[in-house]
Amino acid sequence: MxxxxxxLSRQPASTGASVRPVRDVVRAGADGLLxxxxxxxxxxxxxxxxxxxxxxxWARAPKERRGPVVFLSxxxxxxxxLLPWGPVLAVAVVVGAxxxxxxxxxxxxxxxxxxxxxxxxxxxxxxxVPCFALRDDPDREPLYAHDGAWERAFEEAExxxxxxxxxxxxxxxxxxxxxxxxxxxxxxxxxxxxxxxxREYRFVWDEERNRLEMTAPGPLPQGIRAQRFVTAPGEIVLxxxxxxxxxxxxxxxxxxxxxxxxxxxxxxxxxxxxxxxLVAAAxxxxxxxxxxxxxxxxxxxxxxxxVDGDGSGGHACLTGRQGVLAVETSPSGAxxxxxxxxxxxxxxxxxxxxxxxxxxxxxxxxxxPLWVVLDRPSALSHLARxxxxxxxxxxxxxxxxxxxxxxxxxxxxxxxxCVDELGGAxxxxxxxxxxxxxxxxxxxxxxxxxxxVSPPGPQAPPGRGFARLGAGxxxxxxxxxxxxxxxxxxxxxxxxxxxxxxxPLAATQAKALAGQATAETQAQAAKAExxxxxxxxxxxxxxxxLRTSGT
Ligand SMILES: Nc1ncnc2c1ncn2[C@@H]1O[C@H](COP(=O)(O)OP(=O)(O)OP(=O)(O)O)[C@@H](O)[C@H]1O
Numbered sequence: 001m002x003x004x005x006x007x008l009s010r011q012p013a014s015t016g017a018s019v020r021p022v023r024d025v026v027r028a029g030a031d032g033l034l035x036x037x038x039x040x041x042x043x044x045x046x047x048x049x050x051x052x053x054x055x056x057x058w059a060r061a062p063k064e065r066r067g068p069v070v071f072l073s074x075x076x077x078x079x080x081x082l083l084p085w086g087p088v089l090a091v092a093v094v095v096g097a098x099x100x101x102x103x104x105x106x107x108x109x110x111x112x113x114x115x116x117x118x119x120x121x122x123x124x125x126x127x128x129v130p131c132f133a134l135r136d137d138p139d140r141e142p143l144y145a146h147d148g149a150w151e152r153a154f155e156e157a158e159x160x161x162x163x164x165x166x167x168x169x170x171x172x173x174x175x176x177x178x179x180x181x182x183x184x185x186x187x188x189x190x191x192x193x194x195x196x197x198x199r200e201y202r203f204v205w206d207e208e209r210n211r212l213e214m215t216a217p218g219p220l221p222q223g224i225r226a227q228r229f230v231t232a233p234g235e236i237v238l239x240x241x242x243x244x245x246x247x248x249x250x251x252x253x254x255x256x257x258x259x260x261x262x263x264x265x266x267x268x269x270x271x272x273x274x275x276x277x278l279v280a281a282a283x284x285x286x287x288x289x290x291x292x293x294x295x296x297x298x299x300x301x302x303x304x305x306x307v308d309g310d311g312s313g314g315h316a317c318l319t320g321r322q323g324v325l326a327v328e329t330s331p332s333g334a335x336x337x338x339x340x341x342x343x344x345x346x347x348x349x350x351x352x353x354x355x356x357x358x359x360x361x362x363x364x365x366x367x368x369p370l371w372v373v374l375d376r377p378s379a380l381s382h383l384a385r386x387x388x389x390x391x392x393x394x395x396x397x398x399x400x401x402x403x404x405x406x407x408x409x410x411x412x413x414x415x416x417x418c419v420d421e422l423g424g425a426x427x428x429x430x431x432x433x434x435x436x437x438x439x440x441x442x443x444x445x446x447x448x449x450x451x452x453v454s455p456p457g458p459q460a461p462p463g464r465g466f467a468r469l470g471a472g473x474x475x476x477x478x479x480x481x482x483x484x485x486x487x488x489x490x491x492x493x494x495x496x497x498x499x500x501x502x503x504p505l506a507a508t509q510a511k512a513l514a515g516q517a518t519a520e521t522q523a524q525a526a527k528a529e530x531x532x533x534x535x536x537x538x539x540x541x542x543x544x545x546l547r548t549s550g551t
Contacts, residue, residue, distance in 0.1 A: 043095060046102025053101075056114075063156075117159055118150075120194075124168070125150035127190040131183070132172050143173050160216070165195045170212040178207050181450075185441055187212065200460075200476065202242075217242050217476065221261045222461065224254050225497045226293045226482035233301050234269040234369070236294055238434060238467050239479040246475070264467045264475050266432050268409050269369070274470045275404040278422075278430035279413035280447040285437025286463035286479055287413035288314040291375055293482040294411055296501045299323045302369030302407075305341060307334045307392075309380035315373075317485045322503040331384035334377070338395035341372050341408065345399050348406040366407070372399055373411045378418040393423035400429040416443045434477060436465035450474050 034041075058066065080086035125148065132144035132153075143153050156169040168191070177183045188203050191214050195201065204213040221240040229237045230250050237250065240261045249260040268275060277294070281287035288310060295304050295318065306327040308315045318324045328337045351366045374392075381392040399408045412430065414422055416439060435447045438460070444450075448468045463479035483490030485499045 039099075042102040043098045044102070046098030046100065047094075049101045050098060113163065116163055117157075120163075120165060121150040121154055121157060124165070124191065124194045125153055127194045128153070128170070128172075128187065131187050131190065132176055134173070134175060143171060155211070164199075164216070165214075166216050168195075168214045170214065172210050172212060174210055176210070178205055178210070178212075181445070185445075188214075189441065202476075220464070220476055220478040221254070221259075222478055224252050224261065224478075224480050225494055226296055226480045226501060227253060227497065228300075228501065229263070229297065231263075231265060231297075234267060234272070236266045236268060236297050237480070238264045238266050238290070238294070239463070239477040240264065241467070241475040241477055245473065264469075264477055266467075266469060270404055270407065272404065274430075274432035276400060276410040276426075276430040277412070277432040277434065278419075278426060278447070279411070279434040279436065280416055280419045280439075280443070281413065281435070281465070282437030282439065283415055284462065285465065287415075287436055288312070288375055288484070289463060289482050290434065290436065290479045291315070291373055291411060291413050292484070292498065293480050295371065295373055296482065296498070298369065298371045298373075298409075299503050302371055304371045304373060305337050307337055307372070307374045307377055307380065309334070309374070309376040309378065311376075311379065313486070314484045315375065317498070317502065320505050322506045324503075324506075331380050331387055331389060334380045334392060335384055335389045335395065338372070338392055339390070341370070342395055342398045344370065345402050345406045345408050348408070349402055352405065368407070370406075370408045371411065372396075372408060375413050376415065376418070377412060378414055378421045381421070393425070396423075397425050400425050403429075416447075419443075419446065431470045433468045434465060435467075436463065436477075436479070448474055 077090075080090045083089070125144070126146075129144045129146055129148070133142060133146070137145075142148070153171055154168060155171055156167070157165065158167040160166040170191075172178070172187075184203075184205065188201070191203075192201055195214070195216070199216050202215045202217050204215075205211075206213070220242065224240065229252070231237060241264050243262045246262045246264070248263060248265065250263045251258055252261050253259075254261075266274065266277065279287050279290055292315065295306070295315075298304055299321070303323045303325050304318070305325045306315050306318060308327060308329045311329070313329070315327055319327045326333070326337050328334045348366045348370075352362045355362045355366075374396075377392050385391055396410060396412075399406070399410050402408070403410055410426075410430065412422065412426060433448055435444060439447070444466075448466060449471075450468065461478075463481065465477050465479075466474050467477040468474045481494050482498050483494040485495040485502075487495070
């Protein structure tokens with residue numbers, strides 16, 4: 001016993017000593033096996049990840065994209081199969097891809113991204129629940145519920161490189177009032193807020209299928225300057241839009257290189273359903289630039305009367321140019337110009353009527369388009385009223401109502417906060433609409449009659465907005481750059497481009513300016529002789545050259 005005791009007492013120790021080597025051997029064997037199998041494990045892991053990626057792509061990809069991709073994949077497989085070393089090459093590519101995706105750390109980035117994307121979708125889903133959920137929904141598993149998940153509600157989702165939602169196809173319940181603009185707006189606002197307010201979104205409501213598609217469209221053609229656009233007479237290029245929004249393309253020169261861009265073309269004239277244009281803009285959003293661009297095009301075939309209430313003199317460059325009948329900046333001048341426009345409209349109507357009764361062609365001076373362009377008229381209108389003069393809004397009634405038959409086109413630009421002051425006639429006759437700059441949904445609705453757009457973000461460049469011709473679709477718009485040639489702060493190339501597009505000075509004006517320049521030179525020379533004078537300012541007085549065409 002005495003002998004055994006120590007043996008017995010040592011037995012556990014001796015057993016442990018015998019087990020440990022076994023464990024070590026097993027561990028060493030397993031490690032060795034793992035080392036041997038490591039490439040295989042990496043490949044297997046990579047294949048699983050690739051499969052998951054493919055399945056996820058399939059679930060999120062738009063249906064119309066799935067078919068072509070499957071077809072192209074099948075064609076590629078067949079082509080590879082027919083190549084002499086094709087199958088071997090294909091296996092090598094798959095093994096390479098699997099090895100790349102199966103390596104340690106590959107999942108970390110992918111998983112984090114996937115997690116972030118899922119979190120974004122869940123946040124969007126939760127934001128939509130108050131819009132789409134019913135308080136006492138009899139459905140046991142409603143599409144939208146406070147503890148619900150996005151997977152059933154969002155059919156397709158695409159993300160941009162920045163990890164933000166680029167496209168989302170949302171399913172909504174049948175009870176949602178999708179024909180009510182305010183309900184739609186609430187949904188769109190929530191989607192905008194959760195997907196990033198600094199971008200624009202396009203919403204397409206498919207009422208038949210209860211689907212809403214939100215897309216973050218790409219950038220518009222930007223930096224294109226005013227130039228001679230290839231258009232028919234009466235067509236005015238307001239700006240450029242998304243390629244998929246319009247079928248037409250026009251050639252332009254952009255930075256010295258030719259390219260084709262999708263234009264927003266406004267058709268004017270006797271057959272136009274939208275004979276007049278209203279531009280509503282935020283301050284500094286580029287409304288004067290748009291008017292300048294429109295007038296440059298209008299002057300190719302017609303005459304222009306400008307009423308400039310902006311006070312910045314942004315249209316002084318037109319003074320005395322051929323076809324420019326007046327550039328008025330004062331209330332009295334504006335009233336006189338519009339009174340003349342009223343008489344001219346009546347004259348054109350009666351001339352055209354007489355010609356038709358006598359079976360004669362309508363005289364050329366009646367057929368020549370007349371453009372009445374008002375930049376911020378509310379300021380002048382207010383002043384005219386306080387001076388006891390006639391209201392500009394009343395004077396606009398005749399050209400607005402009869403402008404289509406008389407070939408008189410009215411274009412008005414106004415800031416958002418003064419649009420209400422423009423009067424009912426303008427709002428009902430000016431069916432071509434442009435909205436520039438950041439606007440509230442209410443302003444958007446008031447101008448475009450549609451709330452299905454998100455306004456351009458705060459980072460949007462000047463000249464960005466939306467156009468709607470009649471009851472047509474709301475189009476995103478980028479106005480071509482047409483800086484004021486007299487604005488020394490504007491870029492020189494742009495100013496030169498606009499100067500090159502303006503019609504030449506009318507003979508009388510050229511003579512008057514030449515005389516004025518000579519007189520100024522002489523006066524300056526005389527002054528310089530007398531004293532060391534500071535820089536002399538030269539001001540050109542706008543001519544009161546109102547006249548009827550052909551008289
Ligand atoms: N489409 C454009 N492309 C490039 N620059 C533009 C464009 N539109 C406007 N700008 C620039 O933005 C500035 C403001 O333009 P503009 O004077 O036309 O704005 P506005 O809306 O008439 O301003 P406000 O009504 O407040 O006087 C100018 O420097 C102009 O050159």
